[in-house]
Amino acid sequence: MPKEVNPRAASSAYQADLTLKSEYVLEYAEKELGLRRRPGQREMIKTVSAVIEGEEKFGIIEAGTGTGKTYAYLIPVCHHCLTEGKRAVVSTGTKALQQQLIDKDLPFVTRLFAAVTGQCLRFALLYGRANYLCPRLLNEELDKQEATLQLVKDHETEFYLDLAEWLGEGGSGVWEDLPSISDKKRRYWLKICADSEDALCAGCEEPECPWLKARRRAASAQIVVVNHWLAAADLALFSEADLRLFGEVKPAVLVVDEAHHFREVVKMTGQMVFSQSYLGLILQGLEQVEKRMPVPTKHITGETRQAWDLASQAVYELEDWAGTFLGSNAIKPLKPGLVPSNIMNKLQARLQTFLQMVQERVEGFRQELDSLDSGQVDFEESGINEEKLKILNRLDRLAEKIENIASAFERGVRTSNHYLVSGSSGDVCCVERSQGIRFVSWPFDPVPALQALYELYDKVVFTSATLFPSASPAGVEWFLKRSGIPGLKAKIARVSSPFDYERQMKAFILTDGALMPDPTNPRRLEALGQAVLKAVEATEGGVLVLCTSYTELRAVAAHLAQHLPKTRCLFVQGEAGKSELLQQFRDHGQAVLVGVASFWQGVDVPGDALRTLIIARIPFPVPDDPDVQAECYFARHRWWQEVFVPQASLAMKQGIGRLIRTESDTGMVIIADPRAARRHRQLVEACLPVTPSAVALFDAD
Ligand code: SF4
Known part of the structure; x- marks a missing residue:
């Protein structure tokens, strides 16, 4: 267990040292704080420092178990952030590992730097948006439940009351901090989380909002800890929008810890799913909007429902075929031309008709809401304004879903972009039995997405205990190619485990x-x-x-x-x-x-x-x-x-x-x-x- 630091003693020693290198900080930690000396850790610090301060953009370090790799990258990265005024993102494999960095590793390194340099380093934890509770939506739900004068509280209401009590007692409002709860309650949570369709975050200044607080902390932190899903999806695919998460100064360094499965995560963020239940969500979304319209509206016509029925029947026919195709398998690759053309053509025509009708109705709802502006109602007073914004938000999400299902059909069922047709930039497609039949597709090659992500940073460091399949140059090249490292140029290190x-x-x-x-x-x-x-x-x-x-x-x-x-x-x-x-x-x-x-x-x-x-x-x-x-x-x-x-x-x-x-x-x-x-x-x-x-x-x- 490392000892506590003595700030004054350390600070003077550091100022006397002219090299100002990360190794000095480690040496200080070893000498003064009893951190176990590990030659591999020192070697890795040198490599990470050389990447950050040198010409090479990429550092790839395979560090055997027990090397102490977390401190070995945190120390040079923190050093860089403090001395150069830069910021860094550390991405790791799981939320549990994120938590470990925040609770244990970063506090120690921060105290260490405070002692050595007298400077304080700020760090923050960031999860995906669905992990944060929206206090506005929670209050609205509680108000609704109160208005219904329920004598016996149902599970949902009880859950919301517990959440309100938890928040009142200083609870963080973060899903991960809740004691383990059932999957059923996750459904209730999704209704009142910051990712809900009803969360109107644009312009919201709710002071107690956990999501806003997390964003603010991230915006002012020098080190932000995320997981691979967030790094891959939110930073690469939605990079423009989400760079705002980090405030004015763009992070310069990305460290990918547990990097052995980063590529697969990036690949899976491009996944698309076509299924009966997804189609059902579209009609459901439309009906929910209709119910919530604050003015008399043109109803969803029988024609639209009929179009949904027809499309749905065609999906059932596709599922019947897929059930036979799968046999006893849970998953099977789907190749172009396998789905019989009569099933395909019928589904394509019916899906198109239904989606077109939904699209028209979405536009219709938008126009009806717009026409409200010229009415005589006091919008703020009546709360209609907020409701209107929520409905518009839902309509935007519905429009996204329409696009997604059309694309999932094209790519996953019609296999229009299959790799056998489009080459390595095409999709891998399959049918799987998982809570019903699903047609799933994803890009074969995640390299373009990876490279878009790399573009956001000046330096990228990958590390894990297992990166290269073999010790030969071919093993290293295999990793570089699959990770899309431009020109296969990177500083490579393999650090042996200290274990006997x-x-x-x-x-x-x-x-x-x-x-x-x-x-x-x-x-x-x-x-x-x-x-x-x-x-x-x-x-x-x-x-x-x-x-x-x-x-x-x-x-x-x-x-x-x-x-x-x-x-x-x-x-x-x-x-x-x-x-x-x-x-x-x-x-x-x-x-x-x-x-x-x-x-x-x-x-x-x-x-x-x-x-x-x-x-x-x-x-x-x-x-x-x-x-x-x-x-x-x-x-x-x-x-x-x-x-x-x-x-x-x-x-x-x-x-x-x-x-x-x-x-x-x-x-x-x-x-x-x-x-x-x-x-x-x-x-x-x-x-x-x-x-x-x-x-x-x-x-x-
Ligand atoms: S910012 Fe979004 S999540 Fe936070 S309180 Fe406002 S609406 Fe809810």
């Missing part, structure tokens, strides 16, 4: 044929369950099992549920939220946690609560995944080297990185995939910091 893996980690590969991942091997899932159970019985500490599919997860969980000793506790992904499960796993200390997908990264359980990590299978990408198919299509004959191997290597490294989190951790990795000892041994060994031993089933102990 030879002492801290043992690795085993199970070689039994029964564990061979092969669709013709019916014994595999059973053998996997037995192998996991054996490993659990042989260890005292906690066990994390990383599966590569939900089928594996269910099989392992079912086997353990039946045979696990009473002293061990089983947690399975999906039983509760990720952070809740992890907390319970940490607290128990001897539990078993089975996870898939998101549990391969972002799991940080230091100490004995996680001492055995079981990897069910080498995490090769799923060949049926539409994105993987598109990547392979463009990689041509090099699909194995450019898609499968790098993606599996990065996922594997991420997974293995869950085990050893501190210098005192020890543990064992078991890879339950015999291919890791044979055909893919080289790939697996390159991901492990120690040489694995091959053992037959039940010999791992």
Whole structure:
């Protein structure tokens, strides 16, 4: 735990130092505050400083676990902001990591700089708009509920009353700060949050508004902490509008921490969805506006409703076809020409008619509202003015939705911009079964969006424990190309982890044929369950099992549920939220946690609560995944080297990185995939910091 700083002693020492380099600050923290000395941290500070002060625009730093990378980028970035009067945005992977930066890392670095330079650094946290409560809308809802004289309060009213009490007691009005609440209440929240269609933020000066307060703090802060979704969507795609978030001075530096999945986030911000429920929202939006019109209005005609019915029927026909097309699959790529032309043509014509009618009605509502201005009503007095603005706001959003659904149909159903037609600038399209049938499309190549984002900054620094799939120049180039680094020019550094893996980690590969991942091997899932159970019985500490599919997860969980000793506790992904499960796993200390997908990264359980990590299978990408198919299509004959191997290597490294989190951790990795000892041994060994031993089933102990 770092000691408190002594401002006066530090300040004079810093003034005596002429280099004024970030390294001095770190040295001060090490000498005076007991911050552990880590050579890798120093190395990374040098690289980040060199990027910020030098010619190169991009810095890419792969920093092994335990390097202390957060301080290693914060110190030079803060140094730059203080001495040059610049501002920076730090983007990280999750809201929890944002919170950690704000609660722990930035306060320490700020105190450090205050001691060393006597200057105070301001930092701020920013979430997406839907995370902030709108006090005006909350009050309006409470007024409405009061006016209805309800004797028994429903859940929604109770929720709003609780929120009002929370705010009254000094609550922040930020979703993340609420104690965990059900998904159902999230629906109520969305009605009264700053992103609601009824929130009239333009010109609003509500002094207690959490959203305005957050914006003001961000506008005057030198360091603003965001997450990748906000960085990607709000800063790149809506850059012009949202630069105002940061006030007059544009941030000069962007640091992307946990950068290994930044590209995917940017890609997904371009996603479009066509579905029956989205179509329903359009009619619903129109009806809501009609109900709220403050003057007698021309009603939504039977003709419009009929047009909606017809369009809706055509979507059902499309869904029927899609259900057969999907079979038992949850997701399948959609290629041009697959949807039968009779279904497509009917839907296209009916959708066009319906959307045109809605558009006309939207215009009609606008004109009716405009004509109100020439009336005799005292708008301010009657509250009509505000209502009118809200309706106009809703009409704007409705117009956006019309555009979105038309575009989602074109791109996702008619596949007019499919990559097979448009090349690498085209879309990846698929049909998926997820709360109904959805047609989803997204741009294959996120590089244009990434480059638009880079344009906003003078310097961009990427960092993560796993960025490059291999140590070779080809591994680095792979990352640079995919991240759209212009001219592939960047300052690159790889900083090794300070951990003594030879002492801290043992690795085993199970070689039994029964564990061979092969669709013709019916014994595999059973053998996997037995192998996991054996490993659990042989260890005292906690066990994390990383599966590569939900089928594996269910099989392992079912086997353990039946045979696990009473002293061990089983947690399975999906039983509760990720952070809740992890907390319970940490607290128990001897539990078993089975996870898939998101549990391969972002799991940080230091100490004995996680001492055995079981990897069910080498995490090769799923060949049926539409994105993987598109990547392979463009990689041509090099699909194995450019898609499968790098993606599996990065996922594997991420997974293995869950085990050893501190210098005192020890543990064992078991890879339950015999291919890791044979055909893919080289790939697996390159991901492990120690040489694995091959053992037959039940010999791992
Ligand atoms: S600024 Fe927007 S979110 Fe804040 S109180 Fe006003 S309307 Fe509500």
